[in-house]
Amino acid sequence: xxxxxxxxxxxxxxxxxxxxxxxxxxxxxxxxxxxxxxxxxxxxxxxxxxxxxxxxxxxxxxxxxxxxxxxxxxxxxxxxxxxxxxxxxxxxxxxxxxxxxxxxxxxxxxxxxxxxxxxxxx
Numbered sequence: 001x002x003x004x005x006x007x008x009x010x011x012x013x014x015x016x017x018x019x020x021x022x023x024x025x026x027x028x029x030x031x032x033x034x035x036x037x038x039x040x041x042x043x044x045x046x047x048x049x050x051x052x053x054x055x056x057x058x059x060x061x062x063x064x065x066x067x068x069x070x071x072x073x074x075x076x077x078x079x080x081x082x083x084x085x086x087x088x089x090x091x092x093x094x095x096x097x098x099x100x101x102x103x104x105x106x107x108x109x110x111x112x113x114x115x116x117x118x119x120x121x122x
Contacts, residue, residue, distance in 0.1 A: 002048070010061035018031075019031040031107050032107070037108060038058055041058060045061065048097055065098060066100050069100055072094050090103045094113065
């Protein structure tokens with residue numbers, strides 16, 4: 001298994017059951033899972049780590065990794081351009097190897113940032 005520390009962090013047991021982030025006003029913003037997020041997470045987590053996840057582990061891993069992610073700031077030109085191209089309503093969060101895309105309080109998808117070709121289908 002590759003990235004064993006990353007896998008352990010993703011699968012550690014916790015009491016959190018919701019996806020959330022803290023906005024610039026220090027308010028907690030709860031987010032929802034999308035089916036697309038779950039599918040892409042399982043696919044990309046497998047490509048990144050060689051670990052197979054069941055549905056319970058998938059939710060736990062998404063919660064752990066998203067809730068500990070850092071927001072990619074407005075000073076990042078790549079994400080500023082990307083956000084503008086897609087209507088300006090997206091917020092991006094990065095956790096080591098993954099970037100989560102949030103729009104309208106829904107985590108829409110996840111991308112691998114270490115090797116971009118891993119985001120492509122097989």
